[in-house]
Structure formats: C-alpha cells, structure tokens
Amino acid sequence: RFLGLFTLCSLMLAGYFGWQGYQTHQETLRQTAIRAAWLARQEVQTSPAQRSPWHDTPRLMPFINACAERWQKIPLSLAGWRFKEAQCAQEGTLRLAYSKPVGATVGDFAYRVKQVYAGQTTPYFNLPGQGDTGGFSQSVIFTPSADTRALPDADSQIQRLTTFAQRMRLPINLQEDDNRQVSANG
Numbered sequence: 281r282f283l284g285l286f287t288l289c290s291l292m293l294a295g296y297f298g299w300q301g302y303q304t305h306q307e308t309l310r311q312t313a314i315r316a317a318w319l320a321r322q323e324v325q326t327s328p329a330q331r332s333p334w335h336d337t338p339r340l341m342p343f344i345n346a347c348a349e350r351w352q353k354i355p356l357s358l359a360g361w362r363f364k365e366a367q368c369a370q371e372g373t374l375r376l377a378y379s380k381p382v383g384a385t386v387g388d389f390a391y392r393v394k395q396v397y398a399g400q401t402t403p404y405f406n407l408p409g410q411g412d413t414g415g416f417s418q419s420v421i422f423t424p425s426a427d428t429r430a431l432p433d434a435d436s437q438i439q440r441l442t443t444f445a446q447r448m449r450l451p452i453n454l455q456e457d458d459n460r461q462v463s464a465n466g
Contacts, residue, residue, distance in 0.1 A: 337370050338370060338422035338423065339423075342422060342423050343368070343370065343422060346368075346420050346421065346422050346423075347366075347368035347374060347420055350368075350374050350418060350420045351366045351368070351374055351376070354366075354376055354418070355396065357378075358378060358389060358392045358393060358396065359384060359388040359389045359391070359392035360381050360383075360384045360388070361378035361379065361380055361381065361384055361388075361389045361392075361414060362378060362379050362381060363376070363377075363378055364377040364378055364379045364413065364415075365377045368420060370422070372419055372420050372421065372422060373417050373418070373419060373420065374417065374418045374419070374420045375415060375416075375417050376415050376416055376417070376418065377413055377414070377415040378413070378414050378415055379412060379413055380411065380412045380413070380414065386405050386407070386411050386414060389403060389405075389414045390403045390405075390414075393414075393416050397416070401416040401417060401418060402416065403415065403416045404416065438454065441454075442454070
C-alpha cells in the first residue's frame with residue numbers, strides 16, 4: 281500500500297514538473313515569435329532608408345519597352361485633337377498631351393477621353409490659359425529590378441573611370457571637393 285501511494289505521488293509530481301516544463305517551453309516559443317515579428321517590423325520600417333534608389337527603379341530596357349508598348353496603343357487623334365507628346369515616369373504613369381486644332385473645343389476633347397477610356401482617366405488642360413493643350417494620364421506597369429548586387433567600392437570605380445579615359449586618350453583630372461567650405465550659393 282505504501283509503495284502504491286509513493287508511486288502515485290511520484291507520478292503526480294512528475295506530471296506537475298512535466299506540465300510546468302511544457303508551459304515554460306510554450307512561453308519561450310511565444311516570446312520568440314513576438315520578438316521575430318517585432319524585428320521584422322523594425323526591418324520593414326528601416327529598410328526603405330537603407331535600400332539604394334536603383335533597387336526600386338525599373339531597368340532601362342524594360343522601362344522603355346513598357347512605355348513604348350503603352351503609348352503605341354493610344355489614339356493619334358481624339359475629337360480632332362492631335363497627339364503632341366508623351367512623358368513616361370518611373371512611378372508608373374504615362375502622361376499624354378494633345379494639341380487643339382482650329383474649331384475644336386475643350387469640351388469635345390474631355391467628352392471623347394471619357395468615352396474612349398470609360399472613366400478610367402480624367403482629362404486635363406492648360407487652364408487658365410489658352411486651352412490649346414489637353415491630355416490625360418495612363419498607368420504603366422514596370423517589372424522591378426532583380427539586380428541586388430552591391431556597388432563596387434569607390435577606389436575600384438575611380439580606377440575603372442581613369443582606365444577608360446586613358447584608353448580613349450582623354451585628359452582626366454579628378455579633384456575632391458572640400459565639403460567644409462560652403463559658398464553663399466550653396
């Protein structure tokens with residue numbers, strides 16, 4: 281009888297310590313997850329400042345191809361207004377400008393833009409002013425740059441530039457600006 285009571289107490293004691301160990305382990309896992317989430321939030325908040333600007337800009341050829349593909353689809357004339365120019369920005373906008381022919385109105389152009397693009401864009405005009413230029417914006421989707429290589433150090437870049445100039449037999453004289461002196465012009 282004493283042996284059974286001793287065994288039962290031992291099992292209860294082992295169960296208690298096992299449960300406490302399990303709870304401690306779960307709390308450690310929870311704290312680790314909270315810390316990892318906090319570190320991830322901190323990294324997201326600080327990473328844009330640490331990222332170089334070229335990581336978020338599209339590469340040259342994909343930029344040109346995406347812009348060209350988009351502006352090749354635009355009409356050369358809307359309500360008689362003739363296509364004038366297109367400006368593509370790396371933020372993903374293509375701004376199109378049209379010039380007004382004799383006899384056309386701003387209202388005609390605005391109506392036609394809304395009709396062709398089904399309310400997806402709003403026309404703009406050089407108003408106040410003569411109202412002879414109108415346009416609208418379209419979105420352009422660029423593929424982000426996959427190039428995450430670090431830039432070479434300054435010395436190797438200077439050596440490459442100097443080597444290039446010397447091979448081309450170009451005079452080169454690199455001077456370091458003294459940033460301690462500030463002029464009135466900045």
